Amino acid sequence: MEQLLDITSWILMTLGGVFVFIGGLGALRMPDLYTRMHAAGITDSIAPILIVSGLILQAGLTLASVKLLAILVFLLLTGPTSSNALASAALLAGKRTEQAQPYVPESKE
Amino acid sequence: MTVIFGVFLLTLLLITGIAIVQTQNLFVSVMLSGMFSLLLAANFFLLDAADVALTEAAVGAGISTVLLLSALAITAKHEKAPSSNSNRVVALIVVTVTTLVLIYSTFDNPRFGDPNAAVHQHVGPWYMEKTAEAIDIPNVVTAVLGSFRGYDTLGEVFVVFTAGIGVLFLLGTPLGPFAPGNPYKSTDPKGLRHYLIPRVVGRMLIPFILLFGLYVQFHGEYGPGGGFQAGALIAAAIILYALLEGEDRALKVIPRGVLIGLIAGGALLYGTVGLFGIFLGSNFLDYSVLSSDTVHAQQMGLILIEAGVGITVTGVLLSIFHAFAARGKF
Amino acid sequence: MYYAVIFALIITMGLALARAIIGPSVYDRVLAVNMLGTKTVLLLAVFAFLLGRPDFLDLALTYALINFIGVLAVLEFFRNRAAKQPGEKS
16 A cells, blocks of 8 residues: 555656656747746646645645645646736737737727 | 755756846846745755745745845846946956855865764754753754844844834835825726736735744744744735735735834834843843743743744835835835 | 656756746746746755655745745836836836
8 A cells, every 4th residue: 555655656746747847848948938938837737736646645644735735726826827917917018929919809880 | 865956956056146147137137036045945945954944935035026126116227337347357356266265165164964063062962952851842943043042033133123224214205105296196007907817816815825924923933934934924915915906005004103113013022021031030031930830931932032023024024115115116 | 756856846947047047038037937936836845755854844835925926026017117118217
């Protein structure tokens, strides 16, 4: 049982690490600001889920698991919000690309 | 293996430091100094210094960045070009000589973590034994900070208090929306509309940050924590509210009079606890006389002075933020 | 057993640092700092377990909350600068 828990948490954490690395590589190599935000923001949500689940399996039913759960909830709440705020600020400041054009509703008259 | 991670982090720290010095755009250096403080906190954590890492995380990454940005909003965007080349050459020589002297002086240091090092011999083991029998709390750092060397911490609280007073003397005149003849009347409500999601999420988080600040304050005796970190966290929560809702609403939550009361009140509380030692017949800052059971009295004294530290730090950080923000309409 | 994750996290912190140094616009740099922040939270949490001290998770929790405040402060700074541009000089 111990072995199974150890192996599962190792798999989860390594998978989380792989996603973290993919996100970092994406943020460095993507061609444009918004695509970089895409890479960083998406992997910032999946990686904590995997890594913190792996750690919770290691910690068992103690106070540390509650704290880890709190960390996970806060990361999942604030990560996408930061991405949204950043993208919205960049868009409002006028950083345009070919893919990100402002939405101009068709005029009715 | 931990050493390898430490070396990696230190290399990243070095690269960040060089990048901060290299760049001429001040905003970039502010962002990079936020990253510097993060890497430093991770490094402290690796060296098993959790209290220091917590303070670095709370103060360096959040509050320092906010204060530097509000200072940037009032001043220039680019660094001034250096006046002459000879100044830079002299500076480079001075820095190189100092670095070589420091490196030379580390040859005499004991090895890292050596139990026979001189710093671990004299008073360190005494503190570790005496804490268990005299104060009975698990966190020896708080015991040393608050009780065995409480006089030094009193000095630190007064340093923070003086810093607050200094900033208030220099920047304290309110140029905010309530001052007469101010061109900025109020924050434009249009801008906040596009930021609905951060507002909602931020307002949900503020009570948790406050609660966590209180947890860190009272938990300082059992784990990493204490007055300084808690003060920084509570100030960070109110600063978050000020960023989301506007600085004038944050001033309604905690008015300037209350802020001044907090700055002075914390230091006063600490000093009063010290004076109580004299009134009850013993030395200054001796907590053992506060109650009949000495261990209990020491713990009570620790809680009171940590509360004093937390109150002063909250008041000072918030006052500095309001002083900068009122100037530049941040 | 945690070594793989810690290596991935530290290497990604290096990549984020590279983006912060290279990034042509300021928003790239803010993105890099935000990414570094969340990776630091995970790094602190994994270190706490590596060093065998799970009661040091308070640091990771602190950092998760403070990182958000830093990013919002930067965005507020931009919003005010953009709002002041058409008016007088700062």
